[in-house]
Amino acid sequence: MDLTEQIDKGFLQLASLSDNRINMAHSALLIAKAAYPDLDESLYLAHLDRLAADIKRDLTADLKAVDIIARINNVLFDREKFRGNREQYYDPDNSFLNRVFDRKTGIPITLCLIYIEVAGRLGLDVRGIGLPGHFIATFYHTDGKTYIDPFNRGEIRSVKDCLEIVRTYAGENAQPDLGWLRPIGRKELLARMLRNLKLIYARQENDVMLFKMVHWILQLQPDSPLELSERALLYEEMGNPARAAVDWERYLVNTDDHPGMQKIRARIDILKKMQSRIH
Numbered sequence: 001m002d003l004t005e006q007i008d009k010g011f012l013q014l015a016s017l018s019d020n021r022i023n024m025a026h027s028a029l030l031i032a033k034a035a036y037p038d039l040d041e042s043l044y045l046a047h048l049d050r051l052a053a054d055i056k057r058d059l060t061a062d063l064k065a066v067d068i069i070a071r072i073n074n075v076l077f078d079r080e081k082f083r084g085n086r087e088q089y090y091d092p093d094n095s096f097l098n099r100v101f102d103r104k105t106g107i108p109i110t111l112c113l114i115y116i117e118v119a120g121r122l123g124l125d126v127r128g129i130g131l132p133g134h135f136i137a138t139f140y141h142t143d144g145k146t147y148i149d150p151f152n153r154g155e156i157r158s159v160k161d162c163l164e165i166v167r168t169y170a171g172e173n174a175q176p177d178l179g180w181l182r183p184i185g186r187k188e189l190l191a192r193m194l195r196n197l198k199l200i201y202a203r204q205e206n207d208v209m210l211f212k213m214v215h216w217i218l219q220l221q222p223d224s225p226l227e228l229s230e231r232a233l234l235y236e237e238m239g240n241p242a243r244a245a246v247d248w249e250r251y252l253v254n255t256d257d258h259p260g261m262q263k264i265r266a267r268i269d270i271l272k273k274m275q276s277r278i279h
Contacts, residue, residue: 007033015187015219022186025097025117028110031193032096034212039098047101048114051075052121059122065141066156072118073154080104082111084151092200095193108135109193111150127183130192131162133169138183147181187220194220198230207234223254241274 001009010030014022025048029041058071076082085094085105093099097113100106106114112128112135119126125140129147136157139146147157157165163176184192198213211234217227232247248268252261 003037019185028097032098048117051118065143065146077153095197108151112137115150128189130184132166134165191220225255241271245271
């Protein structure tokens, strides 16, 4: 088994775990191995441990939530110089945890992941929130919930701020929905990371990495209609009509009826009669 196969097998094993058993740092580094198969995972896990240890020295039991956040922010953004990469937002390295550490820059979701992982090592309850168009974190404390924006140096955001952020991305007509502020699960966070990469690789017309991202999303979320249709089309391009037909059939099962369904059923019939070009 070569290294690529080992990584794919590792991701399949990861996806089979229940949500609460998933180690987010390990999972993010496994995603990074899609592009950097030789990365030394232990170096980056140790870096997270060191960051938490540095912050812990300044924490006391009586601190308020805002003071805890200030201490985390001081280490991550003032001392370590992590920052949001606005200049090259769509660089795939922004989504790979090893490169975020190496370059000290990333996109909202990877900076949030570092924040969450460091906080978790301190025994703090910080979770990810996937706002439409942006990713933030929420800190659960006896003081209440506090929304944090690691992409913007850990700024504290109000509920109104969060809804304004969504309107910035979704348009002024977006109807406020407090459901946007619910934390997401670990598999959903990983799937969102992969979807970011999927869009980037589609823009780059990198079909090999595009297929891998789509395939991994479906390992986490096997019934996602969008990725089922995307993988079906990719299988067709690869000359594998049998697998394309299987994905289209699963797509039909997991999609509400719409005018194009009959065409897809006809497409499946044609695919089932075709011979694979893959040997």
